[in-house]
Structures are given as C-alpha cells and as structure tokens.
Amino acid sequence: MSLVRIAPPDFDVALDIAYATANNFTGRPVYRRPGCWLHADAAAALKRAIALAAPLGLRFCVFDAFRPQEAQWVLWNHTPDPEFLADPRQGSAHSRGVAVDLTLLASDGRPLDMGTAFDAFTPLSHHGNADVSVSAQHNRLLLLGLMSAAGWNFYRNEWWHYQLFQATASYPLLSDSVLPEPMMSPSPSGA
Numbered sequence: 001m002s003l004v005r006i007a008p009p010d011f012d013v014a015l016d017i018a019y020a021t022a023n024n025f026t027g028r029p030v031y032r033r034p035g036c037w038l039h040a041d042a043a044a045a046l047k048r049a050i051a052l053a054a055p056l057g058l059r060f061c062v063f064d065a066f067r068p069q070e071a072q073w074v075l076w077n078h079t080p081d082p083e084f085l086a087d088p089r090q091g092s093a094h095s096r097g098v099a100v101d102l103t104l105l106a107s108d109g110r111p112l113d114m115g116t117a118f119d120a121f122t123p124l125s126h127h128g129n130a131d132v133s134v135s136a137q138h139n140r141l142l143l144l145g146l147m148s149a150a151g152w153n154f155y156r157n158e159w160w161h162y163q164l165f166q167a168t169a170s171y172p173l174l175s176d177s178v179l180p181e182p183m184m185s186p187s188p189s190g191a
Contacts, residue, residue, distance in 0.1 A: 003037035003038060003039060003178060005036065012054070015036050018101075019067070020034035020035075025078070026079075032182070032184055038065050038097050038098070039171060041164060042065075045152055049152065051150075053146050060104060061102060061103050061105050061111060062101070063160065064094065065097070066094065067092060067099075068183060069095045071183070073088045084119075084121045084158065093163035093168065096168070096174060097174055098167045099164075100161075102162070104146075112142075112143075113136045114136050114139055115140070115159070126158075144159075147162045151165075
C-alpha cells in the first residue's frame with residue numbers, strides 16, 4: 001500500500017513532526033527522520049480541510065500523521081495510558097495512515113491558543129473542557145468545525161487528534177516498511 005506524502009507545495013501545511021524531535025512526551029526522538037504521510041483517503045480529507053481554512057486566513061500545522069506500528073509500540077511502552085494512546089495490540093488509526101495530529105496557525109504563522117500543548121496527557125486536553133480559556137475553547141471548536149466539515153472524526157480526549165470514520169474497520173495496520181524511506185531506526189537485532 002502506498003501512502004501520500006504530506007508536504008508543501010502539494011499540501012499548504014506547516015510541519016512540526018514532534019516524534020522526530022525530543023519535544024514530545026517521551027523526551028527523545030522516536031522517529032529517525034521526520035515524515036508526514038497519509039492514506040490517500042485521509043490525504044483527500046486533509047486537502048478539504050485546508051481549502052476550508054484558507055478563506056479564514058488559517059493554516060494547519062501537523063504534529064504527526066502516519067505512525068508506523070513500531071513507533072506505536074515505543075510510545076505505548078513508555079506510557080501505556082489508554083486515555084491518550086491506542087494499545088498497539090488493537091492498533092492506532094495513526095498506524096493505519098488515517099489519523100492526523102494538528103493545530104491551527106493564524107495568518108502570521110503563530111499557533112492559535114488551544115489551552116494545552118500537543119500531547120498534554122491531562123483532562124484539560126479533552127474536547128469541550130470548559131476549564132481552558134474562552135479563547136482556547138473557541139479555537140478548539142473552530143478546529144473541530146473545519147475538520148468535521150472536511151470529513152474527519154475527532155477523539156474526545158485530544159483536541160489535536162482527528163481520524164477518518166471507520167478507521168480501524170476499514171484500513172489495515174502498517175509498518176515502517178511501507179515507506180520509501182523508513183522513519184524508524186533499525187532495531188538492534190537487524191529486524
């Protein structure tokens with residue numbers, strides 16, 4: 001199965017692939033190199049969202065998209081919290097290429113206030129949490145509206161996470177081997 005590379009100029013998005021840096025909840029890079037890939041169905045839905053955001057002077061910044069199944073295990077082994085991470089035995093929509101973690105950028109390129117950082121594993125990250133500022137609630141609802149109108153489903157615990165409907169039933173789990181250039185480092189055993 002081939003995935004679609006998500007990057008300018010084909011996709012007018014900013015990329016800040018968190019798991020290719022130490023700026024994530026593990027405190028270290030999970031990916032050897034940054035990559036942003038989606039299944040063709042998800043890529044088409046992202047294009048619809050981009051088109052809806054553009055007239056409002058908004059762009060998306062993507063933190064993560066396709067996440068190889070190997071990476072899901074790394075995250076789960078670090079923090080096995082089913083409130084915020086899919087158990088890799090059942091599989092994540094990310095590992096199927098049909099989920100994206102993102103935020104909105106203003107016309108000047110600054111991220112809109114969403115009340116928490118990406119990957120803040122706290123109830124403050126939940127959609128509809130009224131304990132964040134009114135401005136952050138507004139921005140989350142704006143993101144939710146754009147993504148929903150473009151055909152995405154949301155995950156109630158993470159304001160940043162969107163996935164295609166029927167993600168786990170309709171799309172297979174994928175490993176790093178489907179990419180033209182692997183994102184993961186080879187395992188010590190060479191497997």
